[in-house]
Amino acid sequence: MENKKRMTTQTSGWVSAFKAFLDRRALIMLFLGFSAGIPILLIFSSLSLWLGEAGIDKSAVTFFSWAALGYSFKFVWAPLIDELPVPVLTKALGRRRAWLLIAQCLIVLAICTMAFADPALGHSYLVQMAAGAVLLGFSAATQDIVIDAYRIELAETEMQTVLASTYNAGYRIGMIVAGAGALFLAAHLGTAKGNYIYEAWKTTYLTMAAVMLVGIITTLLVREPKVDRIYKNYKSSDYYRLVLVFFIAVISFVLTYIYSGQVTEAISKAGNIQDSAALFGLEALRFLTATGVAILAGYLLVKIGVVNQQMAKETWIAPILDFFKRYGVKLALVLLFLIGFFRISDIIAGVISNVFYQDLNFSKEQIAEAVKVYGVIFSLVGGFLGGLLAQRMNIMKLMFVGAVLASSTNLIFIGLVKSGKPLDMVDVQIGNHHYKVKPDEVGYWKLKVPSSSFNGTQQIDVKAGYALQDQQAETIVRAQPLVTTHSESVPLQILPLMGSDQISANSSEGSVVIRGQYFGKALSPTQKIVVNLDGQNFDAKMTDQKGVFNAAIDMQKLLSSPSKQLTASIVDGNQKILSIAHHYEVASNSVPKPELDVNIDPLPYIDTQSGQEVEISGKVIKPYSSLWLYFAIVVDNMASGLAGAAFIAFLSSLTSVSFTAVQYAIFSSLMTLTPKLLGGYSGTIVSNIGYPNFFLMTTMIGIPILILVVWVEKLLKDHQTHDIEKAGE
Secondary structure (H helix, E strand, O other), X not given: OHHHHXXXXXXXXXXXXXXXXXXXXXXXXXXXXXXXXXXXHHHOHHHHHHHHHOOOOHHXXXXXXXXXXXXXXXXXXXXXXXXXXXXXXXXXXXXXHHHHHHHHHHHHHHXXXXXXXXXXXXXXXXXXXXXXXHHHHHHHHHHHHHHHHHHHHHOOHHHHHHHHHHHHHHHHHHHHHHHHXXXXXXXXXXXXXXXXXXXXXXXXXXXXXXXOHHXXXXXXHOOOOOOOOOOOOOOHHHHHHHHHHXXXXXXHHHHHHHHHHHHHHHHHHXXXXXXXXXXXXXXXXXXXXXXXXXXXXXXXXXXXXXXXXXXXXXXXHHHHXXXXXXXXXXXXXXXXXXXXXXXXXXXXXXHOHHHHHHHOOOOHHHHXXXXXXXXXXXXXXXXXXXXXXXXXXXXXXXXXXXHHHHHHOOHHHHHHHHOOOOXXXXXXXXXXXXXXXXXXXXXXXXXXXXXXXXXXXXXXXXXXXXXXXXXXXXXXXXXXXXXXXXXXXXXEEEXXXXXXXXXXXXOOOOEEEEEEEEOOOOOOOOEEEEEEEOOEEEEOEEXXXXXXXXXXXXXXXXXXXXXXXXXXXXXXXXXXXXXXXXXXXXXXXXXXXXXXXXXXXXXXXXXXXXXXXXXEEEEEEOOOOHHHHXXXXXXXXXXXXXXXXXXXXXXXXXXXXXXXXXXXXXXXXXXXXXXXXXXXXXXXXXXXXXXXXXXXXXXXXXXXXXXXXXXXXXXXXXXXXXXXXXXXX
């Protein structure tokens, strides 16, 4: 009878737990979680792929990860969002919904700002995209602050785990839409590495902006939480002054960081500093200097009475003092150090992950399926496993296991790099001159040759193949036309279509980017470059300093063309100033597609008498193991999810009941701050040491973290013993 009663109680408990997930409040958090999951990948992975396709250098691509630093500094303005009323909107919607609506509208604005910037068109557009990315990071972090507060105030403590679970599920679904969904859409619209189409990415990002309407509609439909808030006796002017101090401090940081760049650049030039570690040290010093100036500016403004000193202390100082008082200075500093560096291995590697997959020649569809679907699913599995183990294991032991897994799984990516067959030396022929250059692990190669080598030639031939012994190695040869001072051709050319001037008859639908070069005088505002196919004109646009222009033409039009001839022309109104024709072929279905291919970067206009060296560069494209890709992503994401769950439990245990929200914001911000700052240099590091050494480095970084975890466990035990002894006196 007793066993039957126990079984009935357990069944009732499971039914109640299930019903809790059907609660209206859980559904609200599902939709708000979806809204919160959209922005983050539009700053990281999806943006890195866009910039990579646009031909932006890897170093610049990874620097864009700094745009997400808003997530790491959100604790600075979190108290303002918590206390400051919004004129009109707060009265109409309530404090939480007002700020939530503002944040979501700013997210839409930021995404649209990025959508209307083509990074391939030059520096000004890249700056516009960077500004949009920074605004997106700031507004998305603000949305997170408000949603966290809304969730806590929406339900009682017993319901919080359910709300957190549905929020996390919605967040992951949002990440899949902004990650896999964005990549599938961009790929469907025809853009690809070597076939960059700006309109495809523009449409993709505008679609993501439209998806944010889910969050906006949710905000307008839900109710404001009913809570008995304890309002502090401060005037509205005190809050506005606090905001003023905050913005002055931010402006001080930005201006110091910008202008100190001239100083660090001058130092690096004067000392001829080329070492990556030394350059990183200079940049770190630059960042710390700007941070110090911002703190000093805020301190002085508080001291001279611009803001209520007691208010400033309660807002920013009291939560920090409480933490140091509870743990003591030594233990508190060690804990903060662990918080700042625990996730460093996987976050640094994660910053450049999508560029890495792209460099291994995986398509956006493959990346989307492997990373954005399976990666997210197994990250959730790892998180669930971490939460389950957290109830069975000592949290510090689980942290140790998580740290081991998070760092060691980076070694699997070395196996992914090695899954491609080794390449032989690349042979570059310029007239009668032959040059050999060794490609790196992912096929990139470059060499410098004297300009005089180009005398009497109108193209270069590049030959690549596998470095295989005792068997016939496959080779591929590609040609690239060039324009020199001694060539008799016009200063206008169309580059080989798809590298070989051959299009397969069974090619999939989409657009092909027609690329060419123009080396004549700068075009006037009324002049433009037009590509013509069978009487239909396609406007081209210039993309870089090498005179490269491109125009997108539908694949089916190229396949069905009776002439198989493209004409590029410089036109001024209806007058044709200059033109050149270019033929291509359509290969039959029976012609097998080669396993290897070679991309050759466009060459600049070459003065054969200049005596200068000319850089020739490109990439050998070879296949890598899809099985290794899925294995690496599944294992890495599961390990990352487990480590993350353990770390969140650890952070939660450190917070004080009196300052839960602010202290958790500080901890979670610090958790990603250092890795993101270092992650901004991951592209530069890879360019200098290569992918295998980079992943080995991220693994080795994890070893000091393991030592730190063991040390913290010992210090915490000593601290708890001391507290018990003190309580017993």
